[in-house]
Amino acid sequence: MARDISPVCKKCRREGEKLFLKGQKCLTEKCPLSKRGGKKSSFYSRRMSTYSLQLKEKQKVKLVYGILEAQFKKFFKQAAKKGNTAIELIILLERRLDNVVYRLQWATSRKQARQIVRHGHISVNGKKVDIPSFIVKSGDSIEFIDKESAYFKAIKDDIRKDNVVSWMQLEDNTKAQILRIPSEEDIKDFPYNTQMIVELYSK
Secondary structure, three states: OOOOOOOHHHHHHHHOOOOOOOHHHHHOOOOHHHHOOOOOOHHHOOOOOHHHHHHHHHHHHHHHHOOOHHHHHHHHHHHHOOOOHHHHHHHHHHOEHHHHHHHOOOOOOHHHHHHHHHOOOEEEOOEEOOOOOOEOOOOOEEEEOOOOOHHHHHHHHHOOHHHOOOOEEEEEOOEEEEOOOOOOHHHOOOOOOHHHHHHHHOO
């Protein structure tokens, strides 16, 4: 499967804002944008057309979830069949297994979460799943398989149940339950304008 392996910090600099693609580094002074005082890219400082703004929003969402154009279009088409496309698109992206692993704090970034899934460390309903784009359903049980690994021992004490999104429940540090499908209320704080993406694809 094709994947983008270009430096992630350059992506944030290009977009002119933090996309939090590199876990904890994004929260420290080591982040290039922190060093620049949060200064936005000069590319986006000039006046932009409506099309450019729409394209920028799509690019940011793709970067945040780490997916390429073909897969993003697939998710968009699925969302368009469900109702409010702008909302359903985010809900589908949030239900990706790699995003679920990230939301459960088993990884510090979605990129790391994808690697954890691909390496076969996650099971869904008792069966190992190594497909990051796998869509979880209400009632699914998610488990970190290798509980005795050095990696998990290093992170388990940093996992906090109260930091998990409301549509999932962390039963213990190694197992979680999908309580329900995310709702519009759950994604109200999503920082990007997916309605502009809908308008872009409607052209």
